[in-house]
Amino acid sequence: DSGVTQTPKHLITATGQRVTLRCSPRSGDLSVYWYQQSLDQGLQFLIQYYNGEERAKGNILERFSAQQFPDLHSELNLSSLELGDSALYFCASSVGQDSQETQYFGPGTRLLVL
Amino acid sequence: AQSVTQPDIHITVSEGASLELRCNYSYGATPYLFWYVQSPGQGLQLLLKYFSGDTLVQGIKGFEAEFKRSQSSFNLRKPSVHWSDAAEYFCAVGDLNAGNKLTFGGGTRVLVKP
Numbered sequence: 407d408s409g410v411t412q413t414p415k416h417l418i419t420a421t422g423q424r425v426t427l428r429c430s431p432r433s434g435d436l437s438v439y440w441y442q443q444s445l446d447q448g449l450q451f452l453i454q455y456y457n458g459e460e461r462a463k464g465n466i467l468e469r470f471s472a473q474q475f476p477d478l479h480s481e482l483n484l485s486s487l488e489l490g491d492s493a494l495y496f497c498a499s500s501v502g503q504d505s506q507e508t509q510y511f512g513p514g515t516r517l518l519v520l
Numbered sequence: 521a522q523s524v525t526q527p528d529i530h531i532t533v534s535e536g537a538s539l540e541l542r543c544n545y546s547y548g549a550t551p552y553l554f555w556y557v558q559s560p561g562q563g564l565q566l567l568l569k570y571f572s573g574d575t576l577v578q579g580i581k582g583f584e585a586e587f588k589r590s591q592s593s594f595n596l597r598k599p600s601v602h603w604s605d606a607a608e609y610f611c612a613v614g615d616l617n618a619g620n621k622l623t624f625g626g627g628t629r630v631l632v633k634p
Contacts, residue, residue, distance in 0.1 A: 408565070439622075448624060451621045462620070496563060504620065508566055509566075509622060511556075511564040512563050
């Protein structure tokens with residue numbers, strides 16, 4: 407158990423819908439990262455937050471947005487869902503934002519868009 | 521831009537035999553390198569990491585990896601594989617210029633024969 411929690415574990419929804427994925431980092435960690443794992447794209451970095459502020463952005467679609475709240479939990483919002491958004495979404499956390507720091511991954515949320 | 525290549529998509533190894541997983545990276549500066557393991561239905565667990573110093577790095581579960589700058593490689597090894605090592609293994613490079621973003625290779629799935 408990494409100490410990072412993600413809810414829900416599974417999510418099934420229809421095209422065009424909007425969903426919210428939630429992540430609670432390890433106690434004391436200030437950075438939260440979101441990654442997408444799909445069969446065709448592999449594991450891709452989406453976005454990073456540090457202490458409530460956006461720190462780095464990767465290949466995140468405009469239909470996707472995220473935020474980190476004062477209690478440091480984070481939410482990833484996916485809207486106007488398409489079939490291709492079906493994937494495993496991971497959240498990770500680290501103490502700070504230094505590249506040397508270990509990122510601890512949660513168990514993921516599996517999203518299926520029908 | 522940085523990239524990571526794992527040339528072997530699948531590897532089958534007999535229990536008790538040695539294992540080596542290849543990883544090649546492309547990065548303009550001294551890389552921060554990681555190996556993660558993903559068991560079926562699980563998140564990613566860090567096996568080991570390299571930042572600087574000794575090029576032979578010891579990790580958990582009996583794994584080690586060797587950084588070879590001249591070959592841009594960071595291969596993962598285990599002298600004697602156990603059935604519980606069956607999983608998918610990911611090599612990743614950290615990007616100092618983009619927060620703490622990790623760029624992952626495509627992964628190598630390891631099957632262990634009894």
